[in-house]
Amino acid sequence: MSGSGPLVVGVVGAGKISEQYLANMAQYPDLDVRFVADLFPDLARSRADEFGVAGSGTVEALMARDDVELVVNLTIPLAHAEVASAALASGKHVWNEKPIAAARVDAAGLVAQAAAAGLLIGTAPDTFLGPGLQRTRQMIERGDIGTPLTASMVFQTAGPHSWHPNPEFLYQAGGGPLLDMAPYYLTAMTQIFGPISRVAALGSSAGPTRVIGSGPREGESFDVTVPTHVSALYEFAGGLKAQAVFSFDSALKRVGILEISGTDATIAPPDPNRFTGDIRLITADSPEEQLIPAGDRPAGRGIGAVDMARAIRGGAAYGGHRATGALALHVLEAMFATAESIDSGEFVRVESRFEPIPALPDDWDPTQRTV
Numbered sequence: 001m002s003g004s005g006p007l008v009v010g011v012v013g014a015g016k017i018s019e020q021y022l023a024n025m026a027q028y029p030d031l032d033v034r035f036v037a038d039l040f041p042d043l044a045r046s047r048a049d050e051f052g053v054a055g056s057g058t059v060e061a062l063m064a065r066d067d068v069e070l071v072v073n074l075t076i077p078l079a080h081a082e083v084a085s086a087a088l089a090s091g092k093h094v095w096n097e098k099p100i101a102a103a104r105v106d107a108a109g110l111v112a113q114a115a116a117a118g119l120l121i122g123t124a125p126d127t128f129l130g131p132g133l134q135r136t137r138q139m140i141e142r143g144d145i146g147t148p149l150t151a152s153m154v155f156q157t158a159g160p161h162s163w164h165p166n167p168e169f170l171y172q173a174g175g176g177p178l179l180d181m182a183p184y185y186l187t188a189m190t191q192i193f194g195p196i197s198r199v200a201a202l203g204s205s206a207g208p209t210r211v212i213g214s215g216p217r218e219g220e221s222f223d224v225t226v227p228t229h230v231s232a233l234y235e236f237a238g239g240l241k242a243q244a245v246f247s248f249d250s251a252l253k254r255v256g257i258l259e260i261s262g263t264d265a266t267i268a269p270p271d272p273n274r275f276t277g278d279i280r281l282i283t284a285d286s287p288e289e290q291l292i293p294a295g296d297r298p299a300g301r302g303i304g305a306v307d308m309a310r311a312i313r314g315g316a317a318y319g320g321h322r323a324t325g326a327l328a329l330h331v332l333e334a335m336f337a338t339a340e341s342i343d344s345g346e347f348v349r350v351e352s353r354f355e356p357i358p359a360l361p362d363d364w365d366p367t368q369r370t371v
Protein backbone atom coordinates (compact mmCIF):
# COMPACT_ATOMS: atom_id res chain seq x y z
CA MET A 1 0.00 0.00 0.00
CA SER A 2 1.31 3.46 -0.84
CA GLY A 3 -0.02 6.82 0.37
CA SER A 4 -3.62 7.67 1.18
CA GLY A 5 -6.40 9.81 -0.23
CA PRO A 6 -7.11 10.50 -3.89
CA LEU A 7 -4.17 9.95 -6.24
CA VAL A 8 -2.78 13.30 -7.40
CA VAL A 9 -2.78 13.52 -11.20
CA GLY A 10 -1.07 15.73 -13.78
CA VAL A 11 -2.18 15.59 -17.41
CA VAL A 12 0.22 16.05 -20.34
CA GLY A 13 -1.40 16.91 -23.68
CA ALA A 14 -4.27 19.40 -23.83
CA GLY A 15 -5.59 18.31 -27.25
CA LYS A 16 -8.80 16.74 -28.45
CA ILE A 17 -9.06 13.75 -26.11
CA SER A 18 -8.12 15.75 -23.01
CA GLU A 19 -11.68 17.13 -22.95
CA GLN A 20 -13.16 13.68 -22.34
CA TYR A 21 -10.49 12.74 -19.81
CA LEU A 22 -10.74 15.96 -17.79
CA ALA A 23 -14.55 15.87 -17.77
CA ASN A 24 -14.55 12.23 -16.63
CA MET A 25 -11.74 12.47 -14.09
CA ALA A 26 -13.61 15.29 -12.36
CA GLN A 27 -16.32 12.67 -11.67
CA TYR A 28 -13.87 10.10 -10.28
CA PRO A 29 -13.15 11.02 -6.63
CA ASP A 30 -10.20 8.62 -6.31
CA LEU A 31 -8.33 10.97 -8.68
CA ASP A 32 -7.37 14.58 -7.91
CA VAL A 33 -6.26 16.40 -11.08
CA ARG A 34 -4.02 19.35 -10.18
CA PHE A 35 -2.05 20.22 -13.32
CA VAL A 36 -2.37 20.31 -17.11
CA ALA A 37 0.80 20.57 -19.24
CA ASP A 38 1.36 20.92 -22.98
CA LEU A 39 4.08 21.91 -25.43
CA PHE A 40 1.89 25.01 -25.75
CA PRO A 41 1.35 26.31 -22.19
CA ASP A 42 -1.47 28.64 -23.36
CA LEU A 43 -3.41 25.61 -24.55
CA ALA A 44 -2.74 23.93 -21.21
CA ARG A 45 -3.98 27.04 -19.39
CA SER A 46 -7.24 27.23 -21.29
CA ARG A 47 -7.93 23.48 -20.83
CA ALA A 48 -7.14 23.77 -17.11
CA ASP A 49 -9.47 26.78 -16.77
CA GLU A 50 -12.23 25.00 -18.68
CA PHE A 51 -12.21 22.12 -16.18
CA GLY A 52 -11.34 23.99 -12.99
CA VAL A 53 -7.81 22.57 -12.67
CA ALA A 54 -5.62 24.89 -10.59
CA GLY A 55 -2.19 24.36 -12.17
CA SER A 56 -0.94 24.48 -15.76
CA GLY A 57 2.26 25.03 -17.70
CA THR A 58 5.18 23.17 -19.22
CA VAL A 59 5.96 19.46 -19.03
CA GLU A 60 9.10 20.32 -17.02
CA ALA A 61 7.02 22.21 -14.47
CA LEU A 62 4.73 19.20 -14.10
CA MET A 63 7.62 16.75 -13.68
CA ALA A 64 9.12 18.98 -10.99
CA ARG A 65 5.97 18.85 -8.84
CA ASP A 66 6.44 16.66 -5.79
CA ASP A 67 2.70 16.28 -5.17
CA VAL A 68 1.86 14.72 -8.57
CA GLU A 69 1.85 10.90 -8.33
CA LEU A 70 0.38 9.88 -11.69
CA VAL A 71 1.02 11.42 -15.11
CA VAL A 72 -1.84 10.93 -17.57
CA ASN A 73 -0.09 11.11 -20.94
CA LEU A 74 -2.45 12.31 -23.69
CA THR A 75 0.19 13.42 -26.18
CA ILE A 76 0.47 12.13 -29.75
CA PRO A 77 1.95 8.61 -30.15
CA LEU A 78 5.40 9.83 -31.26
CA ALA A 79 5.73 11.70 -27.92
CA HIS A 80 4.33 8.93 -25.66
CA ALA A 81 7.69 7.31 -24.82
CA GLU A 82 9.57 10.54 -24.12
CA VAL A 83 6.85 11.93 -21.83
CA ALA A 84 6.21 8.61 -20.06
CA SER A 85 9.92 7.99 -19.52
CA ALA A 86 10.40 11.48 -18.05
CA ALA A 87 7.47 10.89 -15.70
CA LEU A 88 8.86 7.54 -14.53
CA ALA A 89 12.29 9.16 -14.06
CA SER A 90 10.56 11.76 -11.85
CA GLY A 91 9.13 8.97 -9.67
CA LYS A 92 5.59 9.21 -11.04
CA HIS A 93 3.29 6.41 -12.18
CA VAL A 94 2.06 6.71 -15.78
CA TRP A 95 -1.24 6.25 -17.60
CA ASN A 96 -0.53 6.43 -21.35
CA GLU A 97 -2.97 6.88 -24.18
CA LYS A 98 -2.59 4.23 -26.88
CA PRO A 99 -0.47 2.98 -28.44
CA ILE A 100 1.92 2.59 -25.49
CA ALA A 101 4.70 3.92 -27.76
CA ALA A 102 5.33 4.36 -31.47
CA ALA A 103 8.32 1.96 -31.45
CA ARG A 104 8.56 -1.53 -29.97
CA VAL A 105 11.91 -0.85 -28.32
CA ASP A 106 10.51 2.24 -26.59
CA ALA A 107 7.47 0.34 -25.31
CA ALA A 108 9.63 -2.47 -23.91
CA GLY A 109 11.91 0.17 -22.38
CA LEU A 110 8.98 1.85 -20.60
CA VAL A 111 7.71 -1.42 -19.13
CA ALA A 112 11.23 -2.26 -17.90
CA GLN A 113 11.81 1.26 -16.56
CA ALA A 114 8.57 1.18 -14.57
CA ALA A 115 9.34 -2.27 -13.13
CA ALA A 116 12.86 -1.21 -12.12
CA ALA A 117 11.51 1.92 -10.42
CA GLY A 118 8.69 0.08 -8.62
CA LEU A 119 6.13 2.23 -10.46
CA LEU A 120 3.05 1.27 -12.46
CA ILE A 121 2.54 1.94 -16.15
CA GLY A 122 -0.95 1.53 -17.56
CA THR A 123 -2.11 2.09 -21.12
CA ALA A 124 -5.35 2.77 -22.94
CA PRO A 125 -7.67 1.45 -24.08
CA ASP A 126 -9.63 1.11 -20.88
CA THR A 127 -12.86 0.52 -22.79
CA PHE A 128 -12.50 -3.20 -21.99
CA LEU A 129 -13.12 -2.30 -18.33
CA GLY A 130 -16.58 -1.01 -19.23
CA PRO A 131 -19.68 -3.13 -18.65
CA GLY A 132 -19.94 -4.01 -22.38
CA LEU A 133 -16.78 -6.08 -22.57
CA GLN A 134 -16.76 -7.18 -18.91
CA ARG A 135 -20.24 -8.68 -19.27
CA THR A 136 -19.29 -10.28 -22.59
CA ARG A 137 -16.27 -11.83 -20.93
CA GLN A 138 -18.43 -13.23 -18.10
CA MET A 139 -20.83 -14.74 -20.63
CA ILE A 140 -18.01 -16.37 -22.60
CA GLU A 141 -16.33 -17.66 -19.43
CA ARG A 142 -19.54 -19.23 -18.15
CA GLY A 143 -19.96 -21.06 -21.46
CA ASP A 144 -22.75 -19.11 -23.20
CA ILE A 145 -21.18 -19.63 -26.64
CA GLY A 146 -19.73 -23.08 -25.95
CA THR A 147 -16.06 -23.47 -26.88
CA PRO A 148 -14.85 -20.23 -28.54
CA LEU A 149 -13.48 -20.94 -32.01
CA THR A 150 -13.28 -17.86 -34.23
CA ALA A 151 -13.73 -14.09 -34.28
CA SER A 152 -14.24 -11.24 -36.76
CA MET A 153 -13.23 -7.62 -36.22
CA VAL A 154 -14.15 -4.73 -38.53
CA PHE A 155 -13.31 -1.06 -38.31
CA GLN A 156 -13.61 0.76 -41.64
CA THR A 157 -14.25 4.44 -42.32
CA ALA A 158 -13.10 7.09 -44.79
CA GLY A 159 -10.56 8.20 -42.16
CA PRO A 160 -10.28 10.71 -39.30
CA HIS A 161 -8.78 13.53 -41.45
CA SER A 162 -12.39 14.60 -42.05
CA TRP A 163 -13.02 15.52 -38.37
CA HIS A 164 -9.70 15.76 -36.47
CA PRO A 165 -8.27 19.33 -36.48
CA ASN A 166 -4.63 18.05 -36.50
CA PRO A 167 -4.84 14.59 -38.09
CA GLU A 168 -1.25 14.10 -39.33
CA PHE A 169 -0.30 11.82 -36.43
CA LEU A 170 -3.12 9.46 -37.39
CA TYR A 171 -1.47 8.80 -40.79
CA GLN A 172 2.16 8.47 -39.71
CA ALA A 173 4.36 6.15 -37.61
CA GLY A 174 2.41 5.33 -34.47
CA GLY A 175 -0.89 5.89 -36.28
CA GLY A 176 -2.81 4.50 -39.26
CA PRO A 177 -5.89 2.37 -38.76
CA LEU A 178 -3.65 -0.37 -37.32
CA LEU A 179 -1.94 1.47 -34.45
CA ASP A 180 -4.83 3.88 -33.89
CA MET A 181 -7.82 1.52 -33.91
CA ALA A 182 -6.61 -2.10 -33.57
CA PRO A 183 -5.70 -1.53 -29.87
CA TYR A 184 -9.43 -1.47 -29.01
CA TYR A 185 -10.17 -4.74 -30.78
CA LEU A 186 -6.97 -6.64 -29.93
CA THR A 187 -7.06 -5.56 -26.27
CA ALA A 188 -10.70 -6.67 -26.00
CA MET A 189 -9.73 -10.05 -27.45
CA THR A 190 -6.47 -10.64 -25.57
CA GLN A 191 -7.91 -9.77 -22.15
CA ILE A 192 -10.45 -12.57 -22.70
CA PHE A 193 -8.48 -15.11 -24.75
CA GLY A 194 -4.86 -14.43 -23.82
CA PRO A 195 -1.94 -13.76 -26.15
CA ILE A 196 -1.76 -13.84 -29.95
CA SER A 197 0.81 -16.29 -31.31
CA ARG A 198 1.06 -15.43 -35.03
CA VAL A 199 -0.20 -13.01 -37.65
CA ALA A 200 -0.50 -12.76 -41.44
CA ALA A 201 -1.62 -9.55 -43.13
CA LEU A 202 -2.03 -7.54 -46.32
CA GLY A 203 -1.95 -3.75 -46.46
CA SER A 204 -2.50 -0.95 -48.95
CA SER A 205 -3.06 2.77 -49.18
CA ALA A 206 -5.55 4.87 -51.12
CA GLY A 207 -2.95 7.57 -51.80
CA PRO A 208 0.17 9.42 -50.58
CA THR A 209 -1.62 12.48 -49.19
CA ARG A 210 -4.83 13.52 -47.41
CA VAL A 211 -6.56 16.87 -46.97
CA ILE A 212 -7.72 18.14 -43.57
CA GLY A 213 -11.53 18.28 -43.62
CA SER A 214 -12.43 20.59 -40.73
CA GLY A 215 -11.15 23.11 -38.20
CA PRO A 216 -8.82 26.08 -38.65
CA ARG A 217 -6.48 24.14 -41.00
CA GLU A 218 -9.25 22.86 -43.30
CA GLY A 219 -7.97 22.32 -46.85
CA GLU A 220 -4.30 21.73 -45.89
CA SER A 221 -2.70 18.64 -47.42
CA PHE A 222 -0.34 16.30 -45.54
CA ASP A 223 1.65 13.10 -46.23
CA VAL A 224 0.42 9.59 -45.49
CA THR A 225 3.32 7.30 -44.53
CA VAL A 226 1.62 4.12 -43.25
CA PRO A 227 -0.86 1.64 -44.83
CA THR A 228 -4.41 2.94 -44.55
CA HIS A 229 -6.06 -0.42 -45.17
CA VAL A 230 -5.02 -3.57 -43.28
CA SER A 231 -6.59 -7.01 -43.44
CA ALA A 232 -5.13 -9.55 -41.04
CA LEU A 233 -5.40 -13.06 -39.67
CA TYR A 234 -4.59 -13.63 -35.98
CA GLU A 235 -4.02 -16.97 -34.30
CA PHE A 236 -4.17 -17.00 -30.50
CA ALA A 237 -1.88 -19.17 -28.38
CA GLY A 238 -5.03 -20.86 -27.03
CA GLY A 239 -6.04 -21.85 -30.57
CA LEU A 240 -8.74 -19.28 -31.45
CA LYS A 241 -8.53 -17.90 -35.02
CA ALA A 242 -9.58 -14.34 -35.90
CA GLN A 243 -9.84 -12.14 -38.96
CA ALA A 244 -9.71 -8.36 -38.99
CA VAL A 245 -10.13 -5.32 -41.24
CA PHE A 246 -8.74 -1.98 -40.03
CA SER A 247 -9.25 0.68 -42.68
CA PHE A 248 -9.31 4.43 -43.30
CA ASP A 249 -10.03 3.73 -46.99
CA SER A 250 -13.72 2.90 -46.99
CA ALA A 251 -16.53 5.28 -47.92
CA LEU A 252 -18.81 2.69 -46.33
CA LYS A 253 -18.56 3.10 -42.56
CA ARG A 254 -18.69 -0.14 -40.56
CA VAL A 255 -17.20 0.18 -37.09
CA GLY A 256 -17.26 -1.51 -33.73
CA ILE A 257 -17.79 -4.97 -35.16
CA LEU A 258 -16.44 -7.73 -32.95
CA GLU A 259 -18.15 -11.10 -33.35
CA ILE A 260 -16.96 -14.17 -31.46
CA SER A 261 -18.29 -17.57 -32.49
CA GLY A 262 -18.19 -20.74 -30.44
CA THR A 263 -19.54 -24.25 -30.79
CA ASP A 264 -22.98 -23.17 -29.50
CA ALA A 265 -23.45 -19.47 -30.32
CA THR A 266 -22.07 -16.18 -31.61
CA ILE A 267 -21.67 -13.22 -29.26
CA ALA A 268 -21.24 -9.61 -30.43
CA PRO A 269 -20.28 -7.14 -27.69
CA PRO A 270 -20.84 -3.40 -28.07
CA ASP A 271 -18.22 -1.42 -30.03
CA PRO A 272 -14.87 -2.10 -28.27
CA ASN A 273 -14.16 1.65 -28.57
CA ARG A 274 -17.17 2.25 -26.29
CA PHE A 275 -17.86 1.31 -22.72
CA THR A 276 -21.36 -0.10 -22.84
CA GLY A 277 -24.33 -0.92 -25.08
CA ASP A 278 -26.26 -4.04 -26.02
CA ILE A 279 -24.65 -7.45 -26.34
CA ARG A 280 -26.04 -9.58 -29.18
CA LEU A 281 -26.27 -13.35 -28.74
CA ILE A 282 -27.27 -15.66 -31.58
CA THR A 283 -27.49 -19.37 -30.80
CA ALA A 284 -27.33 -22.17 -33.32
CA ASP A 285 -30.76 -23.58 -32.46
CA SER A 286 -32.54 -20.21 -32.15
CA PRO A 287 -31.55 -17.79 -34.91
CA GLU A 288 -33.57 -14.95 -33.34
CA GLU A 289 -31.02 -12.48 -31.99
CA GLN A 290 -31.14 -11.85 -28.22
CA LEU A 291 -30.26 -8.31 -27.11
CA ILE A 292 -28.71 -8.26 -23.65
CA PRO A 293 -28.12 -4.80 -22.14
CA ALA A 294 -24.61 -4.68 -20.67
CA GLY A 295 -25.78 -2.34 -17.94
CA ASP A 296 -25.15 1.26 -17.09
CA ARG A 297 -22.42 0.97 -14.45
CA PRO A 298 -20.55 4.30 -14.82
CA ALA A 299 -17.56 4.12 -17.14
CA GLY A 300 -15.60 6.38 -19.48
CA ARG A 301 -12.07 7.20 -20.60
CA GLY A 302 -9.96 7.44 -17.45
CA ILE A 303 -11.34 4.43 -15.56
CA GLY A 304 -8.04 2.66 -16.20
CA ALA A 305 -6.37 5.44 -14.19
CA VAL A 306 -8.92 4.92 -11.39
CA ASP A 307 -8.06 1.20 -11.40
CA MET A 308 -4.38 2.21 -11.08
CA ALA A 309 -5.15 4.59 -8.19
CA ARG A 310 -6.94 1.78 -6.33
CA ALA A 311 -4.09 -0.66 -7.02
CA ILE A 312 -1.52 1.88 -5.79
CA ARG A 313 -3.44 2.81 -2.64
CA GLY A 314 -4.90 -0.63 -1.93
CA GLY A 315 -1.76 -2.73 -2.43
CA ALA A 316 -2.11 -6.52 -2.33
CA ALA A 317 -5.65 -6.35 -0.93
CA TYR A 318 -6.84 -4.69 -4.17
CA GLY A 319 -4.67 -6.78 -6.50
CA GLY A 320 -3.01 -5.40 -9.58
CA HIS A 321 -4.42 -2.94 -12.08
CA ARG A 322 -5.78 -4.32 -15.33
CA ALA A 323 -4.84 -2.20 -18.36
CA THR A 324 -1.19 -3.08 -17.80
CA GLY A 325 1.85 -1.95 -19.74
CA ALA A 326 2.64 -5.62 -20.37
CA LEU A 327 -0.76 -6.15 -22.03
CA ALA A 328 -0.24 -2.99 -24.12
CA LEU A 329 3.26 -4.12 -25.06
CA HIS A 330 1.88 -7.46 -26.27
CA VAL A 331 -0.83 -5.73 -28.31
CA LEU A 332 1.82 -3.38 -29.77
CA GLU A 333 4.00 -6.38 -30.70
CA ALA A 334 1.00 -8.00 -32.40
CA MET A 335 0.40 -4.78 -34.36
CA PHE A 336 4.05 -4.52 -35.39
CA ALA A 337 3.97 -8.20 -36.38
CA THR A 338 0.96 -7.29 -38.56
CA ALA A 339 2.96 -4.50 -40.22
CA GLU A 340 5.96 -6.83 -40.65
CA SER A 341 3.76 -9.45 -42.32
CA ILE A 342 2.43 -6.83 -44.74
CA ASP A 343 6.04 -6.15 -45.76
CA SER A 344 7.30 -9.73 -45.85
CA GLY A 345 4.26 -11.64 -47.09
CA GLU A 346 4.95 -14.25 -44.37
CA PHE A 347 3.27 -15.27 -41.11
CA VAL A 348 5.04 -13.47 -38.23
CA ARG A 349 5.23 -14.94 -34.73
CA VAL A 350 4.39 -12.88 -31.63
CA GLU A 351 6.55 -13.97 -28.72
CA SER A 352 5.60 -11.69 -25.81
CA ARG A 353 3.24 -12.88 -23.08
CA PHE A 354 1.49 -11.15 -20.17
CA GLU A 355 -0.05 -12.08 -16.85
CA PRO A 356 -3.78 -12.94 -17.11
CA ILE A 357 -5.93 -9.83 -16.68
CA PRO A 358 -8.43 -10.23 -13.81
CA ALA A 359 -12.07 -9.34 -14.49
CA LEU A 360 -13.57 -6.36 -12.64
CA PRO A 361 -16.07 -7.06 -9.83
CA ASP A 362 -19.68 -6.29 -10.87
CA ASP A 363 -19.98 -3.53 -8.28
CA TRP A 364 -16.77 -1.71 -9.34
CA ASP A 365 -17.71 1.95 -9.70
CA PRO A 366 -15.24 4.72 -10.59
CA THR A 367 -17.60 7.38 -9.23
CA GLN A 368 -17.30 6.03 -5.65
CA ARG A 369 -14.61 7.30 -3.30
CA THR A 370 -12.61 4.26 -2.14
CA VAL A 371 -9.12 5.51 -1.27
Ligand SMILES: NC(=O)c1ccc[n+]([C@@H]2O[C@H](COP(=O)([O-])OP(=O)(O)OC[C@H]3O[C@@H](n4cnc5c(N)ncnc54)[C@H](O)[C@@H]3O)[C@@H](O)[C@H]2O)c1
Nearest residue numbers: 013014015016017018038039074075076077079097098166
Ligand atom coordinates in the same frame (compact mmCIF):
# COMPACT_ATOMS: atom_id res chain seq x y z
N1 LIG B 1 -9.04 12.22 -30.49
C1 LIG B 1 -9.64 11.11 -30.14
O1 LIG B 1 -10.84 10.90 -30.38
C2 LIG B 1 -8.87 10.05 -29.38
C3 LIG B 1 -9.60 8.98 -28.86
C4 LIG B 1 -8.95 8.02 -28.11
C5 LIG B 1 -7.60 8.11 -27.93
N2 LIG B 1 -6.88 9.13 -28.45
C6 LIG B 1 -5.42 9.16 -28.23
O2 LIG B 1 -5.11 10.29 -27.42
C7 LIG B 1 -3.81 10.79 -27.78
C8 LIG B 1 -3.97 12.25 -28.13
O3 LIG B 1 -4.88 12.38 -29.18
P1 LIG B 1 -5.60 13.76 -29.50
O4 LIG B 1 -6.59 13.46 -30.55
O5 LIG B 1 -6.01 14.41 -28.25
O6 LIG B 1 -4.36 14.54 -30.15
P2 LIG B 1 -4.18 16.13 -30.30
O7 LIG B 1 -3.19 16.33 -31.39
O8 LIG B 1 -5.52 16.78 -30.40
O9 LIG B 1 -3.54 16.57 -28.89
C9 LIG B 1 -2.24 16.19 -28.49
C10 LIG B 1 -1.70 17.29 -27.59
O10 LIG B 1 -0.42 16.86 -27.09
C11 LIG B 1 0.48 17.95 -27.14
N3 LIG B 1 1.84 17.41 -27.26
C12 LIG B 1 2.39 16.75 -28.30
N4 LIG B 1 3.65 16.39 -28.01
C13 LIG B 1 3.91 16.82 -26.76
C14 LIG B 1 5.04 16.76 -25.90
N5 LIG B 1 6.18 16.18 -26.27
N6 LIG B 1 4.94 17.33 -24.67
C15 LIG B 1 3.80 17.94 -24.28
N7 LIG B 1 2.68 18.03 -25.05
C16 LIG B 1 2.74 17.48 -26.28
C17 LIG B 1 0.07 18.74 -28.38
O11 LIG B 1 0.53 20.09 -28.30
C18 LIG B 1 -1.46 18.62 -28.30
O12 LIG B 1 -2.04 19.66 -27.58
C19 LIG B 1 -3.31 9.91 -28.91
O13 LIG B 1 -2.47 8.92 -28.40
C20 LIG B 1 -4.59 9.28 -29.48
O14 LIG B 1 -4.32 7.98 -30.02
C21 LIG B 1 -7.50 10.12 -29.16
